[in-house]
Amino acid sequence: MQPHPNVQAVQRALDDAGARDSSGGPSQVRLLPEAVHTAAAAAEALGVEVGAIANSLVFDADDAPLLVLTSGAHRVDTAGLAASLGVTHLRRATPDFVKRHTGQVIGGVAPVGHPQPLRTLVDTALAAYDEVWAAGGVPQAVFPTTHAELLRLTSGTPTEVA
Template sequence: MSTDLSKSAEKVQSALNKFGFELNVVELSESTRTAQEAADTIGCQVSQIAKSLIFKCKNSQKPLLIIASGTNRVNEKIIKQYIGEKLEKADADFVLENTGFVIGGIPPIGHKNSITTLIDEDLMQYEEIWAAAGTPHAVFKLTPKILTEITQGNIVSIK
């Protein structure tokens, strides 16, 4: 664990500090790029990993952030019912352009642009969850309630 944060992780820590909660980014020597890697590195269940997935809305071309439990796959047909349009896969350039972060370390907050956010209801069952913090080696711990508050996300079923 490092006390000096990389530039991207520091950007996330600065965004977290604005909310008034005691949320601390930690950078780890092991990868947290995937939900499984993160769970193995942290020592928690894969389902406690809050993975931030960016999609592109087909008609509006706007980004959509879905924060999913690490074991869940997004059912795009269900999401279409919530947002009223189909989803497309967002490529790395679209993700970077809209979030300011690279795939594999996308945090739930601190994005370059405002992004509509949906939160997987399965995350609500845990006392603590872990989210990426700007790099494939940085994470932070929080509660589902705090996640909902800081992202202003809507809690939905994603599967």
Template sequence: MAGKKSSKVRVQEAIDALGLESEVVTMPDTTRTAEDAAAACGCAVDQIVKSLIFERHDNQHLVLLLIAGSNRADMDLAAKVIGSTLDRADPKKVRSETGFAIGGVAPVGHLCPMEVYIDPHLLTFETVWAAAGAPNAVFMVEPQALMKATDAKPLSVG
């Protein structure tokens, strides 16, 4: 498998290509949970971007929800906004279509295009931290810039 890029390298290349001013940082400890990531990054739990992958029930396409660290995805609201109920995505499908394993999914650098929706609470912060393709890799970004770079739609109605 010579020449295969690591997920962290792919995320950094995506950050650069999207014009986001950020660097992937490898932390000494895990950032797998929002609480662990907040402790490692020295920020509030809500400044952690959880990248959650679901599958649309109507066409089986993957959908990415960017959710603030202490929030849970509101599946009823998501169904109204997206126009389809969402099912839990199979980890093998997530890995093959995005290039990321569950637990290390980044908001950028996916192998496939997908719909992206963002928790409006993330937009209340100056900066947020997101996973960067490994259990201990993160990057800091302005949430408005992340929303624009991922073409994310707000996960709210009205």
């Protein structure tokens, strides 16, 4: 059975970037037995702390997409983040907005594999974990990585988001 095209796009992006997991091996997208739509569900399925899950949240920042990779252990402080970014409106994007800018659906948005690169912020709280897990393009797919790799892969900015 062929993996979903989004999973293929994410794996291709990881391969093209030479992505590594926490052990230094190639980062590989893994399919879980069932979809995991929340950080808590992903953490349970993987047997890790919820804080080690890198939630990919897409925001509408004055009509431009903003990807925030945040630890599953907390919520994004949108008011504080908007002020620090100098944007007037920062709100969770609609499913259509997310799909248009990432090619992926909410619950499975990966940090990579989008039609165009997105401005990305990477939660500094993820640096506390030797290994973090990110979505792999669909709600059933994940891949292991590190905070440093997320920064490198996304050209992201380390940011306190909570």
